[in-house]
Amino acid sequence: MNAPxxxxxxGLGGQAISDHLxxxxxxxxxxxxGVCDVDADRVAAAADAHQVPGFTTVDRLLTEVRPDxxxxxxxxxxxxxxxxxxAEAGVHVLKxxxxxxxxxxxxxxxxxxxxxxxxLMVTVQRRFHPVYAAALQLLERIGAPYxxxxxxxxxxxxxxxxxxxxxxxAGGGCLADMGYHxxxxxxxxxxxxxxxxxxxxxxxxxxxxxxxxDTALVHLTYDRxxxxxxxxxxxxxxxxxxxxxxxxxxxxVVERGTVxxxxxxxxxxxxxxxxxxxxxxxxxxxxxxxxxxxxxxxxPSGTAAHLPHTAFLAAAYASATTHxxxxxxxxxx
Numbered sequence: 001m002n003a004p005x006x007x008x009x010x011g012l013g014g015q016a017i018s019d020h021l022x023x024x025x026x027x028x029x030x031x032x033x034g035v036c037d038v039d040a041d042r043v044a045a046a047a048d049a050h051q052v053p054g055f056t057t058v059d060r061l062l063t064e065v066r067p068d069x070x071x072x073x074x075x076x077x078x079x080x081x082x083x084x085x086x087a088e089a090g091v092h093v094l095k096x097x098x099x100x101x102x103x104x105x106x107x108x109x110x111x112x113x114x115x116x117x118x119x120l121m122v123t124v125q126r127r128f129h130p131v132y133a134a135a136l137q138l139l140e141r142i143g144a145p146y147x148x149x150x151x152x153x154x155x156x157x158x159x160x161x162x163x164x165x166x167x168x169x170a171g172g173g174c175l176a177d178m179g180y181h182x183x184x185x186x187x188x189x190x191x192x193x194x195x196x197x198x199x200x201x202x203x204x205x206x207x208x209x210x211x212x213x214d215t216a217l218v219h220l221t222y223d224r225x226x227x228x229x230x231x232x233x234x235x236x237x238x239x240x241x242x243x244x245x246x247x248x249x250x251x252x253v254v255e256r257g258t259v260x261x262x263x264x265x266x267x268x269x270x271x272x273x274x275x276x277x278x279x280x281x282x283x284x285x286x287x288x289x290x291x292x293x294x295x296x297x298x299x300p301s302g303t304a305a306h307l308p309h310t311a312f313l314a315a316a317y318a319s320a321t322t323h324x325x326x327x328x329x330x331x332x333x
Contacts, residue, residue: 005290006033008067010058010082011074012042015096019125020071021050023282029290034065058082062089069094069119069293071286076101076176077169083109087116094289096123097180098313099306101171103331106310110303121289122301124184125281128288131274132185135252135259138270139189142247142261148190148220148228149244152182155237160202160210173200173212176313179232183312184301185243185254186220186230192308195221195325198316204235218316221325307332 007030009016024032035046036055047054055061062070062085069092072082079095086093093113099122100106113120126132139145163169170176175183175198186193200213215233220226243254250269251262261270291297299305308328315326 002029002294004029004031005068005293006031006065007286008032008034008036008061008065008070009046010036010061010070010072011096012037012039012046013073015073016071019282020073020286021046023286024071026280026283027286027290029287033067034061036061058085062086062091067091069289072096075163075169076171077163080105080109083120084112087112087118090116090118092119092289092293094121094123094286097184098122098171098176098309099303100310101176103307103310103314106303106307110307113303119289119292119299120303121292121299122303122306123285124181124301125285126181126185127188127300128284129274129281131257131259131272132254134272135254136189138259138261139245139252141249142245142252143249144224145190145226145245145247147246148186148226150182150186150228150230151240151242152178153231153233153236154239156234158208159204159214159235160208160212165210165212167212170212172313172317173202173216174214174232174234175200175216175218175316178234179216179230180309182230182232182241182243183309187308187312189245190222190226192312192328193220194223194329195327196312196315196319197325198320200317200320204233216316216320
């Protein structure tokens with residue numbers, strides 16, 4: 001059996017604390033070797049809790065720890081800098097979504113990783129959840145889809161707080177952030193739409209100064225006769241995550257932890273429920289990356305695979321500005 005991969009955690013915000021560090025503790029193929037954040041207090045707390053060295057700069061971390069790979073959970077605008085430093089050091093990267101803040105950055109990261117010979121895998125946990133994989137199999141039962149409806153909403157007390165409220169830093173608002181998971185499922189199941197038309201809003205917190213949308217509605221068109229919409233909001237409760245795909249033989253409904261196959265009249269034909277097993281999805285994802293690095297498994301979400309995601313977002317934001325449908329394929333860098 002190969003020795004566990006040595007992993008460094010870069011970025012010690014909520015995603016690292018709630019997902020990646022607990023996930024690493026459950027991994028079979030990886031172990032934590034160091035932590036890094038620009039906040040010295042966070043570093044000290046995490047280093048003490050996990051008994052690993054801590055750093056406030058990525059360069060020192062990479063030089064002194066020499067990890068096999070880095071889990072990067074940093075603000076969106078800081079992702080490129082972390083990936084570039086890792087590429088220069090020959091260190092692989094498991095990166096929090098989104099892949100990049102725009103299509104040009106995504107293409108640049110893909111080229112950077114190819115040149116350095118490193119793997120980069122984007123964290124899209126639903127691809128490692130058996131319910132979502134089962135949905136892909138059940139999709140064949142409904143016939144050729146003609147309608148898709150997606151919704152991902154929850155209530156955030158301050159939807160414009162911090163860097164997430166600045167479109168230039170975040171690459172967008174709720175659509176580029178939490179909506180990325182919904183977009184990933186859409187592209188995974190149905191492919192890239194031929195046209196999108198989006199409307200975005202920053203009206204949830206009157207008087208607050210932010211320009212990254214708290215709510216987005218995206219209309220979708222596929223030339224093969226499939227139409228639909230996605231509603232994403234980080235200001236509207238209750239928390240809901242749902243994707244419904246309808247064809248002539250029924251509807252497939254995917255919700256967090258559940259997939260249901262309905263007949264044309266809406267009656268349940270088949271269902272699959274998975275009881276929560278946190279932090280299993282992050283652990284499975286990290287172990288999968290270890291197998292990617294060992295050459296025993298393919299990379300399901302590398303940079304090239306996420307170029308369509310950034311193109312979708314670019315088209316949506318362009319259409320929200322022009323009020324005209326946009327073709328995501330025109331934004332593929």
